Amino acid sequence: MLYREAGQFKASYAEDSQIFPIRQDKIGFWLLMLAFGVAVPLLANEYWLKAILIPVLIFSLAAIGLNILTGYAGQLSLGSAAFMAVGAFAAYNFILRIEGMPFLVAIILAGLTAALVGILFGLPSLRIKGFYLAVATLAAQFFIVWALVKFPWFSNNSSSGVVTAQDVTILGYTFATPEAKYVLTFLIVAFMALLAKNMVRSSTGRAWMAVRDMDVAAQVIGFRLMRTKLLAFAVSSFYCGVAGALYAYTYIGTVEPEGFNLDLSFKILFMIIIGGVGSIMGSFLGAAFIVLLPIFLDNFVPMIFGDSLGAGFVSNFQLIVFGGLIIFFLIVEPHGLARLWQIAKEKLRLWPFPH
Amino acid sequence: MARQIGDVIVDLQNISLRFGGVKALTDISFDVREHEVRSIIGPNGAGKSSMLNVINGVYHPQEGQIFFKGALRPKMEPHEAAEQGIARTFQNIALFKGMTVLDNIMTGRNLKMKCNFLQHALYWGAAQKEEIAHRIKVEEVIEFLEIQDIRKTPVGRLPYGLQKRVELARALAAEPHILLLDEPMAGMNVEEKQDMCRFILDVNDHYGTTIVLIEHDMGVVMDISDRVVVLDYGKKIGDGVPEDVKNNPEVIKAYLGTSH
Numbered sequence: 001m002l003y004r005e006a007g008q009f010k011a012s013y014a015e016d017s018q019i020f021p022i023r024q025d026k027i028g029f030w031l032l033m034l035a036f037g038v039a040v041p042l043l044a045n046e047y048w049l050k051a052i053l054i055p056v057l058i059f060s061l062a063a064i065g066l067n068i069l070t071g072y073a074g075q076l077s078l079g080s081a082a083f084m085a086v087g088a089f090a091a092y093n094f095i096l097r098i099e100g101m102p103f104l105v106a107i108i109l110a111g112l113t114a115a116l117v118g119i120l121f122g123l124p125s126l127r128i129k130g131f132y133l134a135v136a137t138l139a140a141q142f143f144i145v146w147a148l149v150k151f152p153w154f155s156n157n158s159s160s161g162v163v164t165a166q167d168v169t170i171l172g173y174t175f176a177t178p179e180a181k182y183v184l185t186f187l188i189v190a191f192m193a194l195l196a197k198n199m200v201r202s203s204t205g206r207a208w209m210a211v212r213d214m215d216v217a218a219q220v221i222g223f224r225l226m227r228t229k230l231l232a233f234a235v236s237s238f239y240c241g242v243a244g245a246l247y248a249y250t251y252i253g254t255v256e257p258e259g260f261n262l263d264l265s266f267k268i269l270f271m272i273i274i275g276g277v278g279s280i281m282g283s284f285l286g287a288a289f290i291v292l293l294p295i296f297l298d299n300f301v302p303m304i305f306g307d308s309l310g311a312g313f314v315s316n317f318q319l320i321v322f323g324g325l326i327i328f329f330l331i332v333e334p335h336g337l338a339r340l341w342q343i344a345k346e347k348l349r350l351w352p353f354p355h
Numbered sequence: 356m357a358r359q360i361g362d363v364i365v366d367l368q369n370i371s372l373r374f375g376g377v378k379a380l381t382d383i384s385f386d387v388r389e390h391e392v393r394s395i396i397g398p399n400g401a402g403k404s405s406m407l408n409v410i411n412g413v414y415h416p417q418e419g420q421i422f423f424k425g426a427l428r429p430k431m432e433p434h435e436a437a438e439q440g441i442a443r444t445f446q447n448i449a450l451f452k453g454m455t456v457l458d459n460i461m462t463g464r465n466l467k468m469k470c471n472f473l474q475h476a477l478y479w480g481a482a483q484k485e486e487i488a489h490r491i492k493v494e495e496v497i498e499f500l501e502i503q504d505i506r507k508t509p510v511g512r513l514p515y516g517l518q519k520r521v522e523l524a525r526a527l528a529a530e531p532h533i534l535l536l537d538e539p540m541a542g543m544n545v546e547e548k549q550d551m552c553r554f555i556l557d558v559n560d561h562y563g564t565t566i567v568l569i570e571h572d573m574g575v576v577m578d579i580s581d582r583v584v585v586l587d588y589g590k591k592i593g594d595g596v597p598e599d600v601k602n603n604p605e606v607i608k609a610y611l612g613t614s615h
Binding site: 012013014017195196198199201202203204205206207209210212213214216217218219220221222223224231235278 | 411413432433434436437438442443445449450451452453454458461462463465466468470472475476477478482483485486487490491494525526529
């Protein structure tokens, strides 16, 4: 009843092509932004900020990156974690080695470095597709982590390979508390999500989707395959790189190359599968789901079954649930939570009189 | 109604195309004049689609020359052909399944859009202005082909006949000089065919677009074509106005058949 678009007329093409053409969606969106931008940093405790909300935001950004490449441009990648590593270590080195490097500039440069590496490892996509491309990006995953370990210069000759992120300082203000770090992460992620949404709803995004859906036809109507695919790799890696830098600077603080392993790449891939392939909102839903699910299971399995099961069972149970869910989504709803949300909205428009 | 056939716009001379040992096209020459409806007919496997692929640069013939608007055309890639104003539809629908009708048609205008991805990312300003300017053009095509009611529908959900129409719309959105149509009426019922014929003739008449058409429905071909070229086993066996082709004994033997 509340979700009706009757009476909301579009009188111009600008109005018709808004991100949220329906008024209720727009209101809902701004309420959410207020909640997460203002209420959460004021109300949430340290545990929630540090262990849940900041990682959800950062993984959402990485998931957006992978979604641009895999969901929109149709190029399967298993190297997202490696591009995050590039971003994290690039930001570390830029701040370390260049005197007075502003934090935001370092983040952008880290993203650009990751973009360059992404273009390099995207070159095989010009000749190979699908499964074989996934294997080529797998090479990126292993090679980048190997290179970061092999050459101690990247970690400033730290004996363990672990680097500690410097303080985050913007215009003299140091983002030290979880609240401040959360707000900074939130602003960067929200801004970049908006840019991504804009790209995918304009000609750039149409080029990506055209290449994804049918590359021959895309070429015949004038898209250039090479340019389109490499742009997707570059933008995707930029997003992953910035996510990696934030991962180091506003989330865990100390990073090592091995932390950005294949497991993390798969985790990001699961985020977009569960959240929704080819959806910016789905990236957020998927990241939230994947971060929250283990915490949920940790707390609720012992509550239901008692402590008799032991910790080992709970962590294995998590894997079983993960695997089961991924199979479930692949079979039942390949477009993930984002699609379920859309279906719910379509139903809601008609409720309570569906006929 | 003042459609006038103009000069030769595409001139194909002695085209031969081989795939390994398979000769798809052998020594074929014909031309297409501006503003005309030129049909290519022939039995299955005659090389009709290969011919279109040669014209828009998907295939590169081993021998022969192509003159486009009087100038010798070097080996060109499909996107270059598109830049020169050649658009096409495919025998098996080649729409972008995951996108809406509107987005599909908007892709047809990609070559005319000049903003780069950074402008797209910032959106408000140049990119939005451009989007809207092109949306207006796209809406003209949508109106022309009478598909207003499905513009927000994902193409995967549409019935076959409408998908064919959307594909035509996408090609038209590019405002092409030459439109290559590969069996636009295959698998359609009579009404859908009539609609499609009307659209093709309207396009030809209204925009002056030159049309190269592959079609198996002889009634349609003979009705709407200005000239017809007939292929069989990669060779040209007939060329001329529909009347001549219809009475050409070789064409009758290879393709049309005789009534008993």
